[in-house]
Amino acid sequence: MPYGNSDKNTDKELYTDISRLLGVAVSTVRRYIVDGFYEAVVRRLYLKRTCTIPNLGTFTLVHEPESYQKQKDENGEEVIYKVPARDKPVFIPHDTFINDVNYMGVTKAYRKRMKKNQLTAMDYRRMQRAAELGDFGSNAQERVQQAKDNFKEMLEQKKKEKEVEADAET
Numbered sequence: 001m002p003y004g005n006s007d008k009n010t011d012k013e014l015y016t017d018i019s020r021l022l023g024v025a026v027s028t029v030r031r032y033i034v035d036g037f038y039e040a041v042v043r044r045l046y047l048k049r050t051c052t053i054p055n056l057g058t059f060t061l062v063h064e065p066e067s068y069q070k071q072k073d074e075n076g077e078e079v080i081y082k083v084p085a086r087d088k089p090v091f092i093p094h095d096t097f098i099n100d101v102n103y104m105g106v107t108k109a110y111r112k113r114m115k116k117n118q119l120t121a122m123d124y125r126r127m128q129r130a131a132e133l134g135d136f137g138s139n140a141q142e143r144v145q146q147a148k149d150n151f152k153e154m155l156e157q158k159k160k161e162k163e164v165e166a167d168a169e170t
Helices: 011-022 026-048 095-102 108-115 121-133 140-169
Strands: 050-053 057-064 067-072 078-083 086-093
Touching (some): 026 057, 095 108, 095 121
Antiparallel strands (some): 050 057, 067 078
């Protein structure tokens, strides 16, 4: 947990969560995310100006032209600064990501699939996850505590599975 009462997660917490879910070392996760994923996205944006990540969304670059900005310095005098032209990344979330974050289908595409009775496997997995977590409208702290408890149970289950495998090998 970060210092203070901030809800912002740290890099280390993210790497640790991913490593636990995948069952790999934190250093491996960090290397893949920083050295692999991040660099691939940056290079693709630089070369093609767009990068689509399946089920997450699309990053695009928007060009901001050169401009001038007036500010007052320490002495109270007005100073004009030149702001250079630059590219700014913009993120557009994928429908699947929007639905997953809400733990229910909320997008127009989902409603169309529902109307035509053509839900995808991802839609059914989302429904199952939402049912396991319970009421979405409950208190956030209760949901966080329940998620922590569920995560601890999953870790204990994985430990037991590894112990059984180790016993079977000996």
